Amino acid sequence: MSTVPATRSAALALGDDALILSHRLGQWAGHAPVLEEEVALANIALDLLGQARILLSLVGDEDELAYRREERAFRNLQVVEQPNGDFAHTLARQLYFSTYQHLLYARLAAGGGAFAPLAAKAVKETAYHRDHAEQWTLRLGDGTTESHDRMQRAVDALWRFTGEPFQPVEGLDAGLGTEADGQGVDWQQLESDWLASVSGVLERATLAVPQGPRTGAWAAGAGRQGLHTEPFGLMLAEMQHLHRSHPGATW
Amino acid sequence: MVTGTPPTGTPLEEELRRLAGTVPDPELPVLTLGELGVLRAVHVSAPGRVEVELTPTYTGCPAVEAMAADIERVLHESAGMTEVTVRTVLAPAWSTDDISAEGRRKLTEFGIAPPRTTREIDAASAAREPIPLSLAIRCPHCGSIDTELLSRFSSTACKALRRCVSCREPFDHFKEL
Structure with a gap:
């Protein structure tokens, strides 16, 4: 490909986010609490897989990248690799990530850089992902005592992963101007928009906005550098098993 | 007729575009690709050689490959094109506004x-x-x-x-x- 190296590393970061979350959501197939949610989560996973295919194809062979890389070579955020947990954990992960992705893609779409065509396409889909997560957060948070408590535990548990997404991704806005010109990504502004949006949803859901750290020594987050959490290796082993055991298998 | 985009090609390109537009959508066969508004451009680059630009409805739409294969087949069989290349383009992004009035009527009927x-x-x-x-x-x-x-x-x-x-x-x- 003719893309510059910095753009490739950015494509890898965004592509891995989409690929890994797509796989996690796919793990709900056959296990979701109701049929409609089974279908919804699979549809969201399919949207993400479509993004991943386009982004990884900017870097190299999509199958090679998905199935033959070692854990340390993946550049996804740690939040997307977290296990599904109960339905509340999956929804908290969806709320945190889809809000981030939607805000980021809206900026990339407006900026007119290398990622603008994909972002302009995907931002319309992430609007539905974010809406889905929001509606469920409201329903579970403002539901029964049991659903409220479980939703609160979930948003608390994943909070320490929510600082990482706002570390600038190298190459993402290379060659663009500043956000003030309607281009580029102002990461601090992105983060404050994210906080405002997520806090608003949590408050309307009668949930407490978690108080723990989002960055720093007690927070997690080095996925963009290839450092991942323990559950990721297990997920990857399952995801890559077939391709590694039967190279080139088709059906 | 493909909606949204004014015809700009040669008469041959317009005819090929019309033919490609008659291909039914693989998942919603009640609609044609023309009515769905996913055909973006048709270029004849040399005699018998044509390039078609197709845009997906959703980024992860699994029907795109089937659509491309159907377009290739139709342009081979009905128009005698020897080399058909179907490229996927993302920009400008497809919108449901691209579905024609006839397409909307057929959806309701379906x-x-x-x-x-x-x-x-x-x-x-x-x-x-x-x-x-x-x-x-x-x-x-x-x-x-x-x-x-x-x-x-x-x-x-x-x-x-x-x-x-x-x-x-x-x-x-x-x-x-």
Whole structure:
């Protein structure tokens, strides 16, 4: 490909986010609490897989990248690799990530850089992902005592992963101007928009906005550098098993 | 006729575009690719050699490969093209506004509530509704506007599942995108 190296590393970061979350959501197939949610989560996973295919194809062979890389070579955020947990954990992960992705893609779409065509396409889909997560957060948070408590535990548990997404991704806005010109990504502004949006949803859901750290020594987050959490290796082993055991298998 | 894009090609390119536009959508065979509005351009680069630009409805749409294969087949068989290349393009992004009026009519007939146009949503939301996604959607079976959302995602990513409160029938709604 003719893309510059910095753009490739950015494509890898965004592509891995989409690929890994797509796989996690796919793990709900056959296990979701109701049929409609089974279908919804699979549809969201399919949207993400479509993004991943386009982004990884900017870097190299999509199958090679998905199935033959070692854990340390993946550049996804740690939040997307977290296990599904109960339905509340999956929804908290969806709320945190889809809000981030939607805000980021809206900026990339407006900026007119290398990622603008994909972002302009995907931002319309992430609007539905974010809406889905929001509606469920409201329903579970403002539901029964049991659903409220479980939703609160979930948003608390994943909070320490929510600082990482706002570390600038190298190459993402290379060659663009500043956000003030309607281009580029102002990461601090992105983060404050994210906080405002997520806090608003949590408050309307009668949930407490978690108080723990989002960055720093007690927070997690080095996925963009290839450092991942323990559950990721297990997920990857399952995801890559077939391709590694039967190279080139088709059906 | 393909909506949205004025014809700009040679008569041969227009004819090839018309032919490619007659291919039925693999997942919604009631619609043609022309009515769906996913054909973006047709270029004849040399005698017998044609390049077609196709845009996906959704980024992850699994039907794109089947659409490309069907376009290749039709242009081989019906127009005698020896080399057909189908390229996928993302920009400008497809919108449900690209579905033609005839396409919308056929969707309703098929039992799928068609997407509302951006113009309709803008007009209605300017008038009163704070959330455009919840504007009234008409039941394709009985015509009632008293319908409710069951799930934001249905049999395919492009549809939502709804139920008519009047006739109690569930139905798919082609989501606005």
